[in-house]
């Protein structure tokens with residue numbers, strides 16, 4: 136008899152998700168889906184509000200990466216105002232975005248995934264969490280907590296609040312950087328380097344032991360997309376998008392925020408509140424692509440900072456022909472992003488204009504439509520608004536990272552489930568592995584449900600007749 | 610003394626309140642000496658435990674799932690804390706109330722989609738007509754406002770709740786903080 140396994144909720148995940156695995160009469164996995172189960176409506180209820188309120192409102196989509204929403208939203212507003220923000224404001228926002236990347240990656244790697252990597256996929260679920268990591272390997276757990284604190288504290292110093300700082304506004308930022316704050320950040324940097332070096336060393340020791348997972352954790356050819364600079368170095372806040380093909384060829388390049396809607400479309404599947412983004416010329420689902428740390432490192436020719444460049448050349452050696460394909464390597468790419476972030480923050484602080492007082496441009500409504508894009512920690516984020524002559528929002532659309540990884544996450548869950556679930560038999564450890572595939576992507580269900588729903592993760596066994604036979608809740 | 614059992618739950622919020630909880634940083638390690646985190650997005654428990662001492666709940670009640678969850682949480686928790694402005698007052702999630710769920714779903718899945726336009730309905734929960742704060746569904750013992758309440762607020766409040774010392778919320782935080 137056919138069955139459905141439901142994992143509900145998927146835990147150690149930023150949001151509410153479920154996984155269903157469908158087995159046929161022979162107990163073989165036929166299909167698997169990742170469901171996002173929350174919907175919020177930001178694209179609709181922002182209508183009628185003044186455009187300059189948008190960054191602060193849109194930040195409330197997500198408490199994990201509010202800075203990405205602040206920046207993409209402010210950039211869309213600046214397109215409406217037709218202004219270029221002062222150099223110092225652009226640098227301060229770049230630093231804020233990097234600080235957020237460090238803290239969010241630290242959350243993903245240490246708080247959410249390191250319990251699997253350190254304690255084991257099959258370890259006791261009762262202790263498979265960050266406190267278990269702190270108990271088993273205190274220096275690693277503490278390094279993770281300290282790296283997240285490093286990023287959050289920089290956000291607090293710049294924006295006066297760790298979560299939802301009101302400092303990023305259309306036109307720039309509200310307040311320049313004080314020299315005492317610059318010095319405080321510089322003082323925090325040596326500890327951050329020590330912590331990321333420890334994490335990278337440890338990751339390299341354990342990575343080989345995960346060869347079986349690397350093989351089946353969303354390991355397949357796909358397109359990749361991310362921001363880069365004109366010199367092909369990695370970029371998080373400005374630059375333009377590049378889309379790379381499965382063999383490393385460039386499929387599309389120089390995609391600006393204004394062009395994004397022409398090349399990227401969104402599809403709906405009945406089983407998820409998160410939409411599925413695709414590259415329009417290839418259609419859906421063939422045009423599905425991956426974003427985030429793995430995609431960015433596949434696309435960039437350099438990190439633009441010395442230590443991260445050293446790691447990037449090691450990363451590129453993982454695959455001798457074309458892009459690195461297994462999503463397990465999101466973990467490694469995430470650590471390299473963190474190292475780059477610390478180096479780049481240090482570089483930005485040495486900009487002779489960093490304490491300049493001109494940090495905000497002002498203007499009214501000069502165009503009735505505007506779009507902005509930035510890299511969120513987990514991938515490209517796009518905000519697109521239309522306003523009336525008074526600057527009131529008449530329409531909004533958001534394309535978030537998790538929607539762009541949605542197809543790959545679903546395919547990855549199916550790949551792992553097919554590999555591990557045999558003859559209709561599975562254990563808690565096997566289901567945890569299926570969840571761990573999703574964790575590699577670091578999906579943000581908060582973001583992906585701006586329009587949609589929350590994702591609890593459940594595994595149910597469903598019969599071929601569509602009847603739920605068993606449900607696994609751990 | 611056996612450790613108190615702490616749960617943290619995420620309903621219709623942005624996770625910012627959970628992130629602010631994590632912003633206690635190294636103080637989390639000391640907290641874990643006093644309480645066991647038995648249910649939370651950061652641990653692997655799939656079913657809400659039978660007996661929880663303190664439940665921190667983020668977010669408003671927006672879907673049929675949220676409503677089921679908050680009732681279950683109340684039934685199994687000694688002390689229920691509404692954590693943050695969404696849980697306390699509805700806040701941002703309730704901004705959809707004057708519009709209604711149909712218009713929200715239409716904009717996202719019909720108007721702003723390119724192919725396979727449809728309203729998701731498989732496995733995903735139905736939205737409630739209006740989003741409401743949790744005290745409109747169950748009794749709330751402690752209201753901790755803020756968007757989000759700061760890490761210092763969490764630390765002071767949890768310390769008071771764990772030790773049984775008096776808790777002066779207005780001295781710690783306010784709506785919109």
Ligand code: SF4
Nearest residue numbers: 622623625693694695
């Ligand atoms: S109160 Fe603020 S921080 Fe907390 S969930 Fe709601 S919007 Fe997010």
